[in-house]
Structures are given as structure tokens and as C-alpha cells.
Amino acid sequence: MRGVQFGELPHLSVGSSVASCAFSPDGNLLAIGLVQGSIKVYSTTMWENVGTLKGHGNAVRGVVYSQDERMLVSGSKDGTVRIWDMNSGDYQPTTDHDDEVNCVAYSPNDDQVASASSDKTVRLWNPFTGACCQVLSGHEGGVLCVAYSPKGDQIVSGSTDFTVRLWNVLTGDCTYTFEGHIDEIWSIAFSPRGNQIASASWDKTIRLWDMVSGKCSHLLEEHTNKVSGVVYSLEGDQIFSGSSDGTVRVWDVQSGTCRHRMTGHGREVNCIAYSPKDGQVASVGTDEKVRLWDVSVGGSRHNSGGHSQGVLGIECSPKGDLIASCSLDRTIRLWDVKTGTCLRTLIFEGHTSMVLCIAYSPKGDQVASASHDMTVRLWNATTGEHQGTLNGHTDEVTSVAYSSDSEQIATGDKGGIIMSWDVETMALVHTLKGHKGYVRDVVFSVQGDQLASASGDWTVRLWNVMTGGCCSVLTGHGNVVESVAYSHNGDLLASGSRDKTVLVWDVKTGQCRAAIQNLQRGVLCVAWIPPMDDAYYLVTGCEDGVILKWRITKEEGQSQVTLCWIATRGSLTATKALIEGVRGLSSANERLLKQRIDEGESVNPTRKASTMRSIMGPEMSSNRKMLTER
Numbered sequence: 001m002r003g004v005q006f007g008e009l010p011h012l013s014v015g016s017s018v019a020s021c022a023f024s025p026d027g028n029l030l031a032i033g034l035v036q037g038s039i040k041v042y043s044t045t046m047w048e049n050v051g052t053l054k055g056h057g058n059a060v061r062g063v064v065y066s067q068d069e070r071m072l073v074s075g076s077k078d079g080t081v082r083i084w085d086m087n088s089g090d091y092q093p094t095t096d097h098d099d100e101v102n103c104v105a106y107s108p109n110d111d112q113v114a115s116a117s118s119d120k121t122v123r124l125w126n127p128f129t130g131a132c133c134q135v136l137s138g139h140e141g142g143v144l145c146v147a148y149s150p151k152g153d154q155i156v157s158g159s160t161d162f163t164v165r166l167w168n169v170l171t172g173d174c175t176y177t178f179e180g181h182i183d184e185i186w187s188i189a190f191s192p193r194g195n196q197i198a199s200a201s202w203d204k205t206i207r208l209w210d211m212v213s214g215k216c217s218h219l220l221e222e223h224t225n226k227v228s229g230v231v232y233s234l235e236g237d238q239i240f241s242g243s244s245d246g247t248v249r250v251w252d253v254q255s256g257t258c259r260h261r262m263t264g265h266g267r268e269v270n271c272i273a274y275s276p277k278d279g280q281v282a283s284v285g286t287d288e289k290v291r292l293w294d295v296s297v298g299g300s301r302h303n304s305g306g307h308s309q310g311v312l313g314i315e316c317s318p319k320g321d322l323i324a325s326c327s328l329d330r331t332i333r334l335w336d337v338k339t340g341t342c343l344r345t346l347i348f349e350g351h352t353s354m355v356l357c358i359a360y361s362p363k364g365d366q367v368a369s370a371s372h373d374m375t376v377r378l379w380n381a382t383t384g385e386h387q388g389t390l391n392g393h394t395d396e397v398t399s400v401a402y403s404s405d406s407e408q409i410a411t412g413d414k415g416g417i418i419m420s421w422d423v424e425t426m427a428l429v430h431t432l433k434g435h436k437g438y439v440r441d442v443v444f445s446v447q448g449d450q451l452a453s454a455s456g457d458w459t460v461r462l463w464n465v466m467t468g469g470c471c472s473v474l475t476g477h478g479n480v481v482e483s484v485a486y487s488h489n490g491d492l493l494a495s496g497s498r499d500k501t502v503l504v505w506d507v508k509t510g511q512c513r514a515a516i517q518n519l520q521r522g523v524l525c526v527a528w529i530p531p532m533d534d535a536y537y538l539v540t541g542c543e544d545g546v547i548l549k550w551r552i553t554k555e556e557g558q559s560q561v562t563l564c565w566i567a568t569r570g571s572l573t574a575t576k577a578l579i580e581g582v583r584g585l586s587s588a589n590e591r592l593l594k595q596r597i598d599e600g601e602s603v604n605p606t607r608k609a610s611t612m613r614s615i616m617g618p619e620m621s622s623n624r625k626m627l628t629e630r
Contacts, residue, residue, distance in 0.1 A: 018284035020271045022063045027277020033060030055082050062104040075101030081115045083127050094130040103145045106150040116549050118142035122157050136167050138174045145188040158185030164199050178209050181218050186228045192236040200230035218256030229272040240281050242269030248283045317363040361406040370397035376411050388426045403444040412439025430468030441483045446490035452479035460495045472510040483525045496523030514559040
């Protein structure tokens with residue numbers, strides 16, 4: 001199935017181009033303004049149409065709920081503003097604008113409504129009587145968007161005159177004009193804290209404006225066409241934007257970087273809305289569909305920025321509550337997993353060159369960092385105190401690992417040397433020689449009696465921890481071996497290589513038990529998942545960003561490898577699969593896949609089979625399994 005992405009939910013087909021949408025404050029309803037002039041209301045529980053409001057004579061360009069959800073305001077291309085009673089379905093008429101109404105907004109206190117019009121004005125209305133309270137004039141072009149501040153004392157508007165204006169609600173005065181866009185501004189939003197404004201323009205950019213300085217703090221410019229919608233998340237840490245390029249993008253507010261790109265609309269996106277209930281985003285456009293996205297999937301909600309240069313390694317603590325990261329900036333940072341907050345930066349009299357990799361002790365009380373400066377440093381994981389330095393390598397240290405009892409450390413360097421150390425005394429125990437290329441990875445067996453190493457010399461070596469002697473040299477890869485990992489019971493070892501293969505070895509015999517071949521790119525990392533049945537489960541990561549999960553079983557004396565799933569750049573691919581019999585699909589996922597099938601998005605069977613061969617190798621049999629015994 002092509003194009004199905006992580007976070008994508010079943011869409012709504014509404015039979016008309018959609019101009020606007022808005023969630024109710026509790027997230028239980030979604031109102032959709034149609035180009036043909038009506039408003040459809042959907043329950044977000046089962047996504048059923050629970051009502052249709054009719055009264056406009058042209059496209060409904062703006063809809064918004066009151067905070068108590070009793071009222072809904074709409075603005076239309078027909079120049080009217082309608083204030084709807086959601087219990088009766090009746091509307092309170094207002095005096096008309098002199099031109100098209102492009103946007104409407106409800107004050108946070110529910111005591112006022114604002115409308116933006118192509119007649120160059122913003123009008124403020126009494127929602128109970130429909131009377132116009134005030135007219136805000138000053139824009140030199142049509143006003144396309146309007147929004148209230150969180151306190152309701154200010155209004156911000158965007159116009160075809162390329163400016164953003166800030167207004168005092170009480171006096172009606174324009175207090176500031178933000179300039180910088182070079183085309184019409186079609187969407188605008190206040191941050192939840194009220195300290196920032198986001199404006200979306202047909203100049204293909206989004207600008208974030210600081211309310212204190214009045215300056216543009218970030219220019220977001222990855223869209224390839226007009227940006228027509230922008231909205232903040234409830235926490236204010238993310239921004240979502242919709243564009244005529246057919247995409248919805250997720251942005252990090254602090255850094256201004258694009259965190260995720262969601263595709264699915266065949267044509268331009270006119271509007272987006274954020275649900276406070278469950279973090280879903282709705283996007284609407286001219287393809288007559290309302291697409292729903294779970295933005296907690298495919299895009300992290302935590303910003304792990306903080307390093308001043310590239311991050312080279314990351315490691316999770318055994319308890320899963322902390323993450324350690326190492327960087328080209330020569331620091332190690334400890335992060336809280338739940339909040340994404342940087343708790344500590346380890347820079348005390350630290351490394352004199354970049355930190356290449358890090359490892360947590362299994363006890364969780366210590367972190368080891370390996371560096372380009374040829375040293376390994378040990379740190380207290382709680383206090384950040386520097387506990388000691390392991391000196392002895394004569395080349396940059398490229399790998400580090402703890403034994404399962406946290407009593408030993410193994411380190412490998414660019415020159416092919418491996419050293420084992422006593423953690424308590426920090427004394428060198430063994431120097432392991434044999435590799436002809438740099439050591440890319442080292443790992444202790446579960447029992448702690450063996451050490452495996454992956455090298456640039458295309459080999460994997462198994463070492464006796466007690467003696468320091470080499471037990472086996474595992475050959476079979478045709479390029480640099482990047483990663484090795486023991487299975488949870490220690491009887492299998494997986495190795496991933498830049499030769500686009502993963503080999504699974506029998507630890508006792510040193511024989512290759514299974515091979516996953518002809519992957520599209522080199523394999524950079526391998527990891528075992530705790531067994532859930534009688535099978536082994538392996539995850540592999542490739543240099544093109546693709547992650548694959550495999551199931552390994554032994555049948556009739558032969559190892560069989562089955563591909564479970566592929567995750568690639570925000571999408572999940574299950575090749576040669578039927579919905580029937582698939583386990584673990586939620587009802588929403590099942591509806592999504594059935595929608596795609598009904599829309600004719602299935603892949604040609606011939607092409608599908610070719611894709612599987614390129615992913616799993618020529619050994620694949622008709623039942624998606626490979627005979628891989630060597």
C-alpha cells in the first residue's frame with residue numbers, strides 16, 4: 001500500500017471542496033465549511049455526520065465555536081456572518097460586510113466575534129444580538145484572517161497588503177504593524193501563551209513574530225507553494241501548517257525546524273485545525289476530503305535541541321527514564337524522557353575532542369563516553385560528576401560497551417584494537433588484537449563470558465572475556481560491519497553491514513544460521529526484540545532511514561526469516577499483505593486501509609513481487625520466507 005503514513009487516520013469524504021474547519025473546544029465535534037455554502041458537523045467519536053447548517057449562499061471560508069460550544073460562527077464569500085445556535089440550528093443574522101468574509105474568530109470570553117473581510121476591515125460583533133460593535137480600519141488591502149489573543153484584549157489580522165496588524169480590542173486602535181511577508185497573508189494564530197504570532201503567506205513561508213520585540217524570530221520556508229493555514233498545538237511547542245503543495249507540516253516552535261511532513265491531499269490544503277482532545281489535526285482542501293492526523297505519531301513532541309553541533313550517539317538508561325546524547329560539541333547531555341528537558345550537560349574538564357559514542361551501565365548509575373581524543377571517560381549518571389578516565393588507546397575510540405553486571409567495559413578504536421577494563425579500579429585487563437580495520441561496535445554476551453566486535457575489515461570476532469583470546473572469526477560480509485547484537489538468550493548473534501546484508505550467527509558453532517540479503521542500502525544497526533512467542537524478532541536500521549522488523553524461526557532444521565514490516569520516512573509498508581488476518585490493526589487503521597483499497601491505491605502485483613525481492617533477496621519463497629541455512 002503506497003502512501004499510508006504513520007499518524008494517518010481514516011479520512012472523510014464530504015462531496016464538496018472544503019474551505020474551512022474547526023474543532024469544538026472539547027474536541028468532540030468538527031465543523032466543516034463547504035465551498036457550496038453549507039456547514040457539516042461531525043462527531044469525532046465515530047466520525048458520523050450529526051448535523052448540517054444551511055444559510056450561506058456561497059463558500060463558507062471561516063467557522064469557529066464559542067468556548068461553551070453553544071454557538072458557532074461562520075463567515076462566507078457571500079459577505080455574511082452567521083451566528084448559529086447549535087441546539088436549535090437557527091442563526092442570528094448580522095449586518096453584512098461590503099465584500100467577501102474570509103475568516104471569523106470568537107473571543108476567549110465568548111462576548112465578542114471578529115470577522116475579516118475583503119472590504120479591508122475587521123468588524124467586531126455582539127454574538128447575542130448580532131449588532132456590529134466596532135469597525136477596525138487601517139489595512140490597505142482585503143483582510144484575509146483574524147485571531148484573538150488568549151486574554152481577548154488584542155486582535156491580530158493579516159491582509160493582501162502583505163502586513164500583519166495588531167489591534168487593541170477596547171479602543172480599536174492599531175498598536176503595531178508587522179512587515180516582512182512579500183505576498184498575501186491567509187492565516188494567522190496567537191500562541192497559547194500570547195507571546196508569539198504565527199502568520200502564513202502565499203509567499204510560501206510562515207513567520208513567527210515575537211510580541212515583545214516585534215521582530216520575526218523564525219522564518220519557516222520548506223513549503224513549495226502557498227501556505228494557507230497555520231495553527232498552534234495546545235502546549236504551543238509545535239505549529240501545524242497546510243499548503244497548496246498538498247502537504248501538512250509539523251514545525252518545532254523553539255528551533256523553527258520542520259519535524260514532519262504529511263502528504264495525502266491530492267490537491268491544495270485550504271485550512272487546518274487542531275483538536276485539544278487528543279492532539280489530532282484535521283486538514284481540508286479542494287480534493288473534497290477531510291484528512292485526519294495523529295500528530296503524536298511520526299513526529300516527536302519533545303524538542304531535544306541543545307547541542308551546538310551534530311549528535312553522534314544516543315543511549316537510553318536501563319530504567320528508561322533518561323536519555324544520554326553525545327555530540328561533536330564535546331559534551332554529553334542527559335535528558336528527561338517524559339518532558340524532553342535537558343537535565344544536565346557533562347562538560348567538566350571533559351573531552352578535548354568530539355564524543356563519538358556513549359554507553360549506560362546496566363545498573364544505570366554510570367555513563368561511559370568514548371572520544372576522538374583517544375580516551376574513555378566515566379561519569380556519575382545522577383550527579384554528572386567525572387569519575388575517571390581510561391587511558392591507553394593510541395587512536396580515536398569508536399565504540400564502548402558495559403558487561404551485563406556493569407563490572408567491565410570494552411572499548412574499540414580506529415586502529416583495530418579492543419581493550420577491556422575493570423570498572424571499579426579502571427585498570428586495563430586485556431588488549432585484544434586481531435582486527436585489521438577500525439572497530440565499529442563491541443558488545444558483551446548476556447552471560448558476560450564473551451565479547452563480539454564488528455570491524456571495518458569486514459569481519460566479526462568473538463573473544464573470550466576471561467583470557468582475552470579470539471574464539472572465532474566470522475566471515476561472510478562483503479563490506480564494513482557496522483553493528484553486532486546478541487539475542488536475549490545469547491545463542492544467536494546478528495551482524496549488520498554496509499554490504500546491504502544482515503547475517504545471523506550461531507554463537508556456539510560460529511556458523512551462519514540465516515542471511516537477509518539484497519537490502520536497498522547498507523545496514524548501520526541491529527537490535528533484538530524480547531521474544532513474544534517461540535520466534536526471535538530482529539530490527540534493522542539502514543543508511544537510507546529504513547527500519548525493518550524480522551521474525552526468525554527454525555522449521556525442519558532450517559532457519560526461516562519473515563519480514564514483519566518496513567518503516568520508511570514516515571510510512572509503513574506491508575508488502576504482499578491482506579487486511580484479513582492481520583493482527584494488531586486498530587479499527588481506525590483498518591478503515592484507513594480499506595479506504596485506500598476502495599480508492600484504487602493498490603500496487604500492481606508484478607511490481608509488488610519485484611519490490612519484495614529487492615528487499616528480502618532472491619531466496620524469498622512464495623510465502624514471504626527465505627531459506628537461509630548456509
